[in-house]
Amino acid sequence: MEASTVLQSLISGLTLGCIYAALGLGLYVVYGVTRVLNFAQGEFVMLGGMITVSLCAWGVPLFPSIFLAVFVVSVTGAILYRFIIHPARNASGSVLAFLTVGFAFAVEGLTLLVWGWEYRSLTNFLGSSSIHLWGATIFGQAPWVVGMTILMVAGLYYFFGHTMLGRALRACADEPLGARTVGISPERMGLLAFVIAAALGAVAGATITPLTMTAYNVGIPLTIKGLLAAFVGGMHRAEGVIVGGLLLGLTEALSAGLMPGGYHDAIALTILLIVFLVRPRGLLPAHANIE
Amino acid sequence: MRRLSRLSVLILLAVVLAILPAGCAQDKTPDAYRIGVIASQTGPYSALGLPAIDGARLVADQINAAGGIHGKPVELLFYDDKGSSTETALAAQKAIEVDKVVAVACISATGLSHSMIAVVNDNEIPGLIMSGTGLVDSTLGKWAFKPTSSEKDYIPLPLGYLTDDLGLNSCAGLIENSGYGEGGEHYLKLIAPGAGVNMVTYQHFDPGATDMTPQLANIKASGAASIFIWGSGPAGALAVKQAREMGIMVPIVTTPAQNSPSYYGSFGTYYEMAPSLVCLDSKLTMWAQLPDSDTDKEMCREFDESFVAKYGRAPGMWDAIGAQFVMFIADGIDRANPDLSDIIKARGHVRDAFETTTNLSLFMGTHTMTPTDHYGRVVHKEVLVTFKNGEKILVKTMEQ
Numbered sequence: 001m002e003a004s005t006v007l008q009s010l011i012s013g014l015t016l017g018c019i020y021a022a023l024g025l026g027l028y029v030v031y032g033v034t035r036v037l038n039f040a041q042g043e044f045v046m047l048g049g050m051i052t053v054s055l056c057a058w059g060v061p062l063f064p065s066i067f068l069a070v071f072v073v074s075v076t077g078a079i080l081y082r083f084i085i086h087p088a089r090n091a092s093g094s095v096l097a098f099l100t101v102g103f104a105f106a107v108e109g110l111t112l113l114v115w116g117w118e119y120r121s122l123t124n125f126l127g128s129s130s131i132h133l134w135g136a137t138i139f140g141q142a143p144w145v146v147g148m149t150i151l152m153v154a155g156l157y158y159f160f161g162h163t164m165l166g167r168a169l170r171a172c173a174d175e176p177l178g179a180r181t182v183g184i185s186p187e188r189m190g191l192l193a194f195v196i197a198a199a200l201g202a203v204a205g206a207t208i209t210p211l212t213m214t215a216y217n218v219g220i221p222l223t224i225k226g227l228l229a230a231f232v233g234g235m236h237r238a239e240g241v242i243v244g245g246l247l248l249g250l251t252e253a254l255s256a257g258l259m260p261g262g263y264h265d266a267i268a269l270t271i272l273l274i275v276f277l278v279r280p281r282g283l284l285p286a287h288a289n290i291e
Numbered sequence: 292m293r294r295l296s297r298l299s300v301l302i303l304l305a306v307v308l309a310i311l312p313a314g315c316a317q318d319k320t321p322d323a324y325r326i327g328v329i330a331s332q333t334g335p336y337s338a339l340g341l342p343a344i345d346g347a348r349l350v351a352d353q354i355n356a357a358g359g360i361h362g363k364p365v366e367l368l369f370y371d372d373k374g375s376s377t378e379t380a381l382a383a384q385k386a387i388e389v390d391k392v393v394a395v396a397c398i399s400a401t402g403l404s405h406s407m408i409a410v411v412n413d414n415e416i417p418g419l420i421m422s423g424t425g426l427v428d429s430t431l432g433k434w435a436f437k438p439t440s441s442e443k444d445y446i447p448l449p450l451g452y453l454t455d456d457l458g459l460n461s462c463a464g465l466i467e468n469s470g471y472g473e474g475g476e477h478y479l480k481l482i483a484p485g486a487g488v489n490m491v492t493y494q495h496f497d498p499g500a501t502d503m504t505p506q507l508a509n510i511k512a513s514g515a516a517s518i519f520i521w522g523s524g525p526a527g528a529l530a531v532k533q534a535r536e537m538g539i540m541v542p543i544v545t546t547p548a549q550n551s552p553s554y555y556g557s558f559g560t561y562y563e564m565a566p567s568l569v570c571l572d573s574k575l576t577m578w579a580q581l582p583d584s585d586t587d588k589e590m591c592r593e594f595d596e597s598f599v600a601k602y603g604r605a606p607g608m609w610d611a612i613g614a615q616f617v618m619f620i621a622d623g624i625d626r627a628n629p630d631l632s633d634i635i636k637a638r639g640h641v642r643d644a645f646e647t648t649t650n651l652s653l654f655m656g657t658h659t660m661t662p663t664d665h666y667g668r669v670v671h672k673e674v675l676v677t678f679k680n681g682e683k684i685l686v687k688t689m690e691q
Contacts, residue, residue: 002508002509002512004508004511004512005505005508005509005512008504008505008507008508009504009505009508011504012502012504012505015502016501016502019501108333109333112333112337117337117338117341117342118338118551118552118553118556119338119525119528119551119553119554119557120553120556120557121557121558130536130537130538132538135508136508137504137536137537137538139504139533139536140536211501211502212501212529213501213525213528213529213557215338215525216337217333217334217335217337221335221499253502253504253505254505256496256500256502256503256505256506257505257506257508257509258505265497265499265500
């Protein structure tokens with residue numbers, strides 16, 4: 001086994017892990033505040049990528065395109081909460097999760113109608129090119145993906161720890177009834193959680209598209225990866241989601257590089273299943289909600 | 292107890308009355324040849340299924356515009372396999388039992404279409420399957436037919452290009468984990484040694500993979516002088532981009548899926564990097580560059596122009612596959628001229644006609660079926676293409 005292959009697998013795993021962690025963070029925000037497993041998170045990512053690609057194709061510069069995509073996808077997140085989740089807020093968690101599944105399929109269908117079935121991609125941000133290091137390659141877009149995930153984590157920490165709105169969200173996550181008695185509306189906080197998750201998804205979608213391409217049907221597989229990252233690491237803590245995402249990415253990449261014969265997804269999932277069986281509450285179980 | 296019995300009788304009567312009109316309605320002779328078309332409208336293979344549906348629909352429209360077959364129109368009923376073998380089989384059951392189609396065509400990914408072989412044989416309905424592997428050619432049974440291409444026939448074309456045109460004798464296989472990839476690896480192992488190509492390593496990727504760099508690092512370390520990417524989805528196109536970004540500049544040949552215009556549109560820069568990518572393709576997409584002496588050129592031109600007029604885009608290989616499945620079925624129905632008042636007998640007559648198909652020229656090949664050969668491709672029509680200045684360029688055909 002060449003050292004360069006091991007290094008390449010580690011770089012690949014780190015990049016994939018950041019993508020999965022970014023997906024998981026959106027799921028974590030919604031689940032932490034509303035206790036809803038949002039199966040439409042991957043659709044936010046897909047929409048973010050598709051809208052950014054289209055705007056760039058029409059000549060809009062990259063970063064304004066991403067900003068506009070975040071706005072449109074955030075509105076989509078608000079629609080999901082206000083018109084689907086909120087009216088059914090007294091239903092069980094599984095019913096609400098199924099409603100998000102339905103929404104995901106509806107978004108997928110509409111995207112197919114609007115954009116067609118073709119795959120689309122973006123060029124690397126600011127034309128950044130690959131870096132070759134000890135026989136391995138870091139793609140030009142990879143630092144953007146890693147940087148995006150770090151910024152997301154830092155942003156969420158600052159938001160939940162140092163802003164009034166973030167603290168209000170935490171209060172709703174910890175004790176919805178108590179939050180209501182001090183004047184915080186859990187409904188508004190739920191709406192905010194979906195908007196934040198959608199915005200995070202849109203940023204992730206735009207950032208990963210140069211690496212992964214995007215199409216109308218990539219959302220559900222992305223959601224599954226994000227859920228796996230969140231479940232394995234621990235759904236109740238951002239650190240858990242990050243650890244879960246990195247573990248999933250590294251397992252996939254190392255099995256692809258070091259184990260011959262293929263079926264790397266199956267190998268990675270089996271390893272993660274074992275982790276899940278040993279630590280059913282995730283690698284980093286909750287000590288408190290949203291922190 | 293007596294009350295319960297009366298209730299049971301009433302329910303039974305209600306059920307019988309509900310069923311009777313439906314049964315009577317089905318006794319009426321259909322006024323169209325109903326054909327079930329199962330394809331991926333959603334799911335991971337929809338980039339293959341949706342264009343196939345466009346191709347199938349165009350041929351049916353053309354047949355109906357010309358007066359149908361023996362005065363009856365062709366009616367295509369589309370079913371979504373959702374990228375799942377189970378959904379494929381369920382869709383086939385619905386087409387056969389509920390919609391009473393005379394024949395069924397499964398234009399899905401290779402692995403999915405294999406689930407149809409047992410279904411059509413068990414239900415005794417003529418069925419076409421879109422399997423890209425020759426591994427199933429001898430297992431089609433009495434009712435399944437495969438009027439498309441098998442890799443064993445076209446593998447010699449890219450391998451010959453590597454050895455004869457480029458003078459290379461070593462290659463690495465980067466193979467998709469799927470039924471299509473399994474067949475590709477099987478036949479590469481069989482055919483490559485005889486073609487003078489040493490396959491130094493086989494690496495594998497999952498169909499939904501987005502990062503093939505670990506496998507490409509292994510290929511780089513293997514010292515292979517070329518790469519054969521074998522896949523049916525976007526991962527193969529990503530692998531081309533990633534190989535070039537990693538500085539792996541050896542010649543790359545690929546299966547047809549990688550020449551999809553959407554991949555080329557996204558990764559044209561990487562496709563054109565010297566030595567530019569070489570893909571398998573069909574004559575249909577390259578008809579304008581075929582010599583006038585090519586007997587398929589006129590058929591391809593007519594279809595291409597009709598397709599552009601209807602859909603506003605040029606047809607690709609999967610459009611051609613969808614089209615030729617309907618062409619094959621229409622040819623069989625035309626020769627069988629089945630009486631649709633008895634759908635069971637009609638299906639049998641159509642099956643018999645499929646089995647006597649002789650020198651039927653389609654976009655991907657010419658087929659002559661026999662009782663022992665339900666693949667029956669007697670002329671292979673693949674071509675090799677490369678990419679330059681935003682255009683696809685014909686490299687060579689099977690005849691060259």
